[in-house]
Amino acid sequence: MADYDLEALSLNELKKMQKDIAKAISTYEDRQKAEARAKVEALARDLGYSLAELVGTETKTARTPVPPKYRHPENPALTWSGRGRKPQWFVEALSAGKTAEDLAIG
Template structure:
């Protein structure tokens, strides 16, 4: 390994070296992970499995869209399910004196 006289380097040279070292560490870790993954996939294949079968795969759980519970007082095409952040029209309607039950569908 090369010996550096760090005291002789300027601040900008030291910062550049710091970035280069961080990048080298990151790419080294990525290469090591890829190599480990390849070894595990090969071993699983030799045993007659896929790696995904052995470790499971992460699947994203999605919920069905919620049915609308509230309708805009002036534009019936605009609705809200009651989930998540309140839409501005709902907040404005409440501030104008309406209640949630006034805006409820059915």
């Protein structure tokens, strides 16, 4: 390990060293966790199980898309489910005098 004369370093150099050390500690811990997880998964696999089966966690499932509620008046390919941010075409249609019911599907 290198010997540093900390008294001779400037404040900026000390702060940079502090950030570098914190990052090194964090990545070291991440590497150790990844290695431990790989070993445990390999052991579980050797015994004929998955790690999720042994610890009782479920794997995440993808959410099914929500069916659209609104459709663009001129371009039926543009739809919106009514969730999240309003698309620009929806905002423009409302400002042009249309209502949400006018744009509703079915």
